[in-house]
Amino acid sequence: MDQLLRQLPEGALVLDLGSATGSFEPRQFGLRAVRADLKPPQAGPGAWAVQADAACLPFRVGVFDAVVCSHSLEHFAKLEASLAEIGRVLRPGGVLYVAVPDASTLTDRLYRLLGRGGGHVQRFTSPQQIAGVVGRHTGLSLAAQRTLFSSLSFLHPSARGRAWRMRLLGWLTEGLLAWIVGLLRWLDRWAGTRLSVYGWALYFGSFKAPIETLPRTNMCVRCGAGHASEWLLRIGRVRPRRWFPKFRCPNCGTWNLFTHDKDYAAVV
Ligand SMILES: [Zn+2]
Structure with a gap:
């Protein structure tokens, strides 16, 4: 936009x-x-x-x-x-x-299921x-x-609300949600799925x-904001690691798993 x-x-x-x-x-x-x-x-x-x-x-x-x-x-x-x-x-x-x-x-199906449409x-x-x-x-x-x-941010503990379907997700912490989103992103890249x-x-x-x-794949699990991967690297928000690099959301400070946008250029 x-x-x-x-x-x-x-x-x-x-x-x-x-x-x-x-x-x-x-x-x-x-x-x-x-x-x-x-x-x-x-x-x-x-x-x-x-x-x-x-x-x-x-x-x-x-x-x-x-x-x-x-x-x-x-x-x-x-x-x-x-x-x-x-x-x-x-x-x-x-x-x-x-x-x-x-x-x-999967995202929209989950959203409609948990939010009753x-x-x-x-x-x-x-x-x-x-x-x-x-x-x-x-x-x-x-x-x-x-x-x-x-980023499935509607499942974040701060966004769930009081509906009983959402209360069933009491076990889903912010950290676990970040790992689940990271896993879905990984499958989309390597298995050709569209799970995330x-x-x-x-x-x-x-x-x-x-x-x-080029899509933005670094969406924050807490605030839902999307950030370009090159920009996150440029402003020093990425913790570079060989396995599972992370970024800290410039909006809200939450840690998320980091992905390179260019690796997802072919996903439509
Ligand atoms: Zn955020």
Whole structure:
């Protein structure tokens, strides 16, 4: 998402759709944002809040330079009507960012099982499927796609909540979760599985500069933030070891197992 936001001109207006708390800080990118959600969204510096249904947006035609749907499309009950609305409120030449889970992965199955559906009413199983439905209803074509990896952060002790299904995971400590994610990542690299894949980030429309599509595999088990492996190495956050190197999350300080992003370039 950052890549799309950085390519927008200063002061551009972005619709942050389906993110009550905001999926980015507009001032950080020199942008303005409207956060729209079925639940009352939170306003913030440079961000207005509008309670609205994605299938019936209260905005004029072509008013937004970009639309961001970060982990929200899978929650939209009226997907096709919502996409048509996105196409309507985007200006000609506007761009769209979509991040969604792959419903066929272990991560999303676990999330839906433990969270009683987790509010995921749409199931996407390939980038082609998403590009097809987005293209039909918005007129936008897919410019780039990136595989997203999971850290199973919804299983972290601090994120589990009080549901009885989550209480069954009382034995799963932060350290053990980091090892499980490390093992899944290792299997994905060496056995060709997709056990630690979350889904995809898809970029629609025309972009001035190419979009970097190398996945970020160092996702923190506690805060869920993703960090580029080369950046972690550059800032000295990696404890290099022959076996099982680790990194300390720059966001929250948690130790996680470290992987090189380039080793996962072929996972889609
Ligand atoms: Zn973290």
